[in-house]
Amino acid sequence: MVVQIDAEPSQEEIDRIFQALADATRRDILVRVIEREQSVSALAGAYRMSLPAVQKHVAVLERAGLVGKTRHGREQRVHAEPERLARARGVLDAFEALWRHRIDSMDALLAEGPTKEPKE
Amino acid sequence: MPVLDVEKDLDQQTMTVTAEFAADVARVWALYADPRRLERHWGPPGWPATFVRHELVPGARSHYFMTGPDGERAHGMWIVREVDEPRSFTVDDAFADDSGEPDPAMGFTRMHAEFEPAGERTRVRFVSTFESVEQLQKMLDMGMEEGLKQAMGQIDALLAEQQPATA
Numbered sequence: 439m440v441v442q443i444d445a446e447p448s449q450e451e452i453d454r455i456f457q458a459l460a461d462a463t464r465r466d467i468l469v470r471v472i473e474r475e476q477s478v479s480a481l482a483g484a485y486r487m488s489l490p491a492v493q494k495h496v497a498v499l500e501r502a503g504l505v506g507k508t509r510h511g512r513e514q515r516v517h518a519e520p521e522r523l524a525r526a527r528g529v530l531d532a533f534e535a536l537w538r539h540r541i542d543s544m545d546a547l548l549a550e551g552p553t554k555e556p557k558e
Numbered sequence: 559m560p561v562l563d564v565e566k567d568l569d570q571q572t573m574t575v576t577a578e579f580a581a582d583v584a585r586v587w588a589l590y591a592d593p594r595r596l597e598r599h600w601g602p603p604g605w606p607a608t609f610v611r612h613e614l615v616p617g618a619r620s621h622y623f624m625t626g627p628d629g630e631r632a633h634g635m636w637i638v639r640e641v642d643e644p645r646s647f648t649v650d651d652a653f654a655d656d657s658g659e660p661d662p663a664m665g666f667t668r669m670h671a672e673f674e675p676a677g678e679r680t681r682v683r684f685v686s687t688f689e690s691v692e693q694l695q696k697m698l699d700m701g702m703e704e705g706l707k708q709a710m711g712q713i714d715a716l717l718a719e720q721q722p723a724t725a
Contacts, residue, residue, distance in 0.1 A: 457692075459690065459691050459692060465690075469569055472569075529691055529694055529695050530566040530568065530573060530691075530694070531566075533566075533573055533686070533688075533694055534564050534566065534573065534575070536602050537561075537564070537573070537575045537684065537686070538561055538564075538575075539602060539603050540599050540600065541560055541561050541575065541577045541599075542560070543598060543599035544560075544577075544579065544586070544589050544599045545560045545577075545579060545580075547589060547595060547598055547599060548579055548580065548581040548585060548586065548589070549580070
């Protein structure tokens with residue numbers, strides 16, 4: 439799976455995204471809202487922490503652009519922002535590039551033949 | 559291109575790369591068992607690796623360093639977890655100090671490799687599991703970005719020739 443990224447995120451944006459994703463609760467919240475949009479109080483029901491604490495986590499995710507909020511009558515629902523997630527995936531793309539490089543190097547080594555001694 | 563498939567899973571924090579090599583299992587296995595061969599493909603572009611210590615046996619600890627374009631060294635280490643020669647092995651990879659002790663701040667990346675004969679060729683599945691995207695970012699930030707960008711440019715060019723990107 440190759441994820442296309444339109445623009446290079448700034449270092450500041452990347453930092454915010456990774457700070458947001460550095461916390462296990464926030465990652466969990468993100469997974470839940472990727473599955474389906476839901477209210478902060480519904481999210482809070484899933485954790486042993488206060489509503490304001492969950493609100494705080496949601497706010498960090500929102501500042502990183504990973505989630506957004508929409509109003510539905512009296513409640514605000516949290517949804518995932520897939521574009522930003524794609525940017526986080528950019529890190530995985532870099533990891534993929536590392537592995538492709540390794541595999542090309544392995545392939546080149548094998549092409550040298552079984553008896554050739556590696557150079558110093 | 560030997561890479562057949564790449565699967566990335568942000569939620570599970572894994573990346574699985576499947577590749578097929580034009581060699582028998584024993585020769586492909588040796589690329590990981592023999593430190594002189596291993597060091598010729600492990601380092602990122604522009605950061606060749608040197609394995610100071612390496613033995614692919616369970617419980618063994620490998621120590622390596624990668625030399626950057628300005629001569630700076632980034633040390634790394636492996637803890638060999640499982641070895642089922644010539645079918646599979648699992649190692650935990652970490653950044654390390656210059657004596658090969660793992661850096662606890664950086665965490666480990668697990669690599670599991672499975673080897674399977676495919677006619678006269680060998681198919682290998684590499685599954686990397688990292689602790690968090692942040693950890694992976696830190697790892698990739700360790701002076702490797704430039705080299706990676708270069709490699710990615712080359713790879714993009716290759717991919718454009720080979721096949722359309724799959725979504």
